[in-house]
Amino acid sequence: MIEFNKKSNTLEQTQYRYALQDVAEPNLYREIYSYDEVPKCAFNHRRVPMNPADEIWITDTTFRDGQQSRAPYTVEQIVTLFDYLHRLGGPNGIIRQTEFFLYSDKDKEAVYKCMERGYQFPEITSWIRASKTDFELAKQMGMKETGFLVSCSDYHIFNKLKMTRRQAMDSYLSVIKEAISVGIKPRCHLEDITRADFYGFVVPFALELRKLMDESGVPIKLRACDTMGYGVSYPGAALPRSVGGIIYGLRHHAGFPSELIEWHGHNDFYKAVCNSSTAWLYGCSSVNCSLLGIGERTGNTPLEAMVFEYASLRGTTDGMDTTVITEIAEYYEKELDYEIPPRTPFVGRHFNVTQAGIHADGLLKDEEIYNIFNTGKLLNRPIGVAITQTSGLAGIALWANNYFRLSGDALIDKKDERVAVIKEWIDAQYQTGRNTSISDKEMLKVIRELAPSLIP
Template sequence: MKKIELKNVENANLYREIFPYSDVPKINFNMNEIKVDIPDKIWITDTTFRDGQQSMTPFTVEQIVKLFDYLNKLDNNTGVIRQTEFFLYTNRDKEALIECMQKGYKFPEITTWIRANKNDFSLVKDIGIKETGILMSCSDYHIFKKLNMNREQTYNKYIEIVEEALSNGIVPRCHLEDITRADFFGFVVPLVNKLMELSDKYGIQVKIRACDTLGLGVSFPGVELPRSVPAIISGLRKYCNVPASALEWHGHNDFYCVVPNATAAWMYGCSSVNTTLLGIGERTGNCPLEAMVFQYCQLKGNPGMNIHAITEIAKYFENEMKYEIPPRTPFVGTDFNVTRAGIHADGILKDQEIYNIFDTEKILDRPVLVAINEYSGSAGIAAWINIYFKLNKENEVHKKDDRVAEIKKWVDNQYEGGRTTSITNKELEIEVKRYFKELIDVENTRAS
C-alpha cells in the first residue's frame, strides 16, 4: 500500500459543506459498503473520574474510592470493565488515585490523562502509572484555532511526547480529539501510521482513542468521512494497521447518537468503548457505562458481571452525591420500568413479560412497577396491588374484584377534584388496606 503522507495545508479545512455552523450539520453519503468486523474480544473503559467529573461538583476522595469499588464489583473479575482513567492535577485526585491503586484490583486497571507536554508527563512518571492517555487534537478547528499551529508543527509535537512515554516504558494512549471533523487522510492517517512505527521501534503497543468530541459521529453505513463511525474505525484498521485491541472509541451525546455510535465502533473493528457512569460529562454527556454493559450482553452474553451493582451505583449517586437522575433514564431512572397506561397495566397483570424489557427484578433488582393515575383503570390498580404486596399466583387480585372497583372510584374522585399528580404508594397502600384487610399484616419491603 502506498504510504500516505502528512498534508500540511496553509488554510484550515473546516468542511463547511458539512459543518456550516449557521445551520444544522449535514450528513453526506457515498454509499460505500463497509463490512461488519466485530472483534472476538470487546470491552468497556471508564472516564467517570476524568471526563465525567468535569461536569459536576468535584468528587471527594471518599466518593471516588467508593465508585471505584462499585466498578470493580460490577466487573466482577470478568475484564469487561477493563480500565478507568484519572486526573493528576490536584492533591485530591492524586490521593484518590493512590488509594484506588492500593486496593490491588485487577479490574478496572487505573490509567491517567494528560495534555501533550513534558510537564504533564512528569506527573505520570512520578506516580508510577503504566499507561496514560495523551490529548492529541486532530481537527483543523483545534490545530489552527486552538493550538495556533499548523499540521506539521502539531504532528511533531505529538510524536515527541509519545517517544518520551515509550522511552520511559509507559504505554501512550493517544486521544485523537475531534476526529469527526478531522482530515482523515491528510492528518489522522499519517499521524497514526507514525505512531504504529514507534510501536514497532520500542516494542510497546501505542493505543489509539478516536474521540467524537462534539457527538457528530454517524453510525449507519454509506456516510462520508469525517462523520462516519464505520469509516473511521475500519480506516484506522485498514490504512494504519491498528490492532483492534489497541483501538478505542470515545463519544458524546450531542445528537442523541452516543450509544449507537459506540456500538458501531465495536461492530466495525474496535475492541474498546469509553464511557462514564450514568453518562455524566460535558454538555450532553458521555456514553453511559450501564448502556454499554447491556449492549455487551446483547452481543456477547454476560460472562459473569454483577449487574445488580448498576442499581447500587444509581442509588449512591442519588443518595450520597445528590445527583438527580432523570426518572425515565433507561436501567437507572426511577420510572424506567414503571407503567401508567391502563392497557399496559392490563398486560402486566396477565404476564409481566408482555410489557417489561426483561426480568428487571432478577437482573437489576428492580421489580416492574405500576404507577396509578387517572389513566390506570382497574387493571392498573390490580397490578399495583399484586406487585406492591408481592402476591403469588394463588393470592393475586383480579381487576374485576369489587374491592378494586371501589378503589378505582376513590382514584377517579381524586382527579375529578383537580388532582394532577400520580397517586403515591403510601396513599394507595392505605386505601387498599381499607378494602383488603388480609393485606394489613403483609410485610411490605418496598419503600413508599
C-alpha cells in the same frame, strides 16, 4: 504493489501510502459544518465491512470526563464508585480500565486509595498534560498507561493551537517519545476526529505512530474521540462523520490492531450509544464510557447502556453483575444528591413503571408482554406501576400484587370488588382536579381505610 492480507485473506493493493497533507488553510468541512445550520450528513455509498474484534470491552472515564461537568467527587466517593465498577465488571474484567486526573493532591489521594484495593480490574490509568514533568509524575505514581490530547481536526490545529499540521504532528510525536522514554504507554486522544481530515492528517499521523510503536516495542493506543457527537452509524456515510469508516481506516490504512483502538463518544445528537456499538461492530475493541453518561455538555456514552449492549452483541454478560447498576443509581441519588431523570433507561426510578391501564392489564397476565427483560433478576428492579387516572382496575391490582409481593393463589385480580372500591376513590381524586400521580404511601393509607383485607 499487490500483497496478500492475512487478516482478510484477500489480495489487496498497497501501493498508496497516505502522506501528511500540510495545507496552508484549514479544512473545516464547511459544506457539512456551516455552523449556522444543522450539520449535514453526506453519503459516498462506500461501505466498509463489519469486522468485530475477538475481544471487546468497556473502559471508564467517570473520574476524568465525568468530573468536567459536575461538582468534583470526594476521595471517599471516588473509592466507592471504583468499588462499584469492580463489582459490575465482574471477574473477567469487562470494565477493563478507568482513568484519573493527576493534577491535585486530592486526585493523587484518590488514585492511591483505589490502588490500595488491589483490584486487577478496572486497571487504573491517568490523564495528564503532555509534558515531561507530568510523565515523570505518572511514572512515580505507578501508572502503566496515560492519555493526553493529540487534537486532529483543523479546528483545533489551526484555530486553537495556531499551528500547521506538520508542526502539530511533530509536537505530538515528540511528546509521545517522551512518554515512552520514561516507561509510560501512551494513549493518544485523537480529539475531534469527526471533523478531521482523515486521509490528510489522521492516517498519516497514525502511520507515524505505528512506525514508532514498531521501533520502540511499546504499544500505543489510539482513542478516536467524537468530541462533538457528530459521528453517524449509517452504512455508506462519508468521512469524517462515519464511525465505521473511521474504525476501518485506523485498522486497514494505519495498521492498528483492534485491541489498540478505543472509541470515545459524546451524546450531543443522541447517538452516543449507537455510535459506540457501531465502533465495536467495525473492529474497535474498547469503548469509553462514564457512569450515567455524565460528562462534558450532553455527556458521554452511558456505561450502563454498554453493559447491556455487550450482552446483546455477545449473548452473555461474561460475569458482569448487572444488579450493581441499580446500586450505583441509588448511590448517585441518595449520597451524591444527583437527580436522575425518572425515565432514563435502566437507572431511572420509572424506567420499568407503567401508568397505562392497558399495559397494566397485560402485565397482570404476563409481565413479558410489557417489560423489556426480567428486570427483577438482571437489575433487582421488579416491574412497577404508578397510579394515575389512566391506571384502571388492572393498574390497581398490579400495584397491590407488586407492593405486597403476592404470588400464586394470593394474587389479586382486577375483578376483585375491593379493587373497584379503591378505583372509585382514585376516580374521585382526579374528578376534583388532581393532576399528580398517587404515591405508594397514599395507596397504602387508602387500602387500610377502604379495603384492609387486601393487606396480607
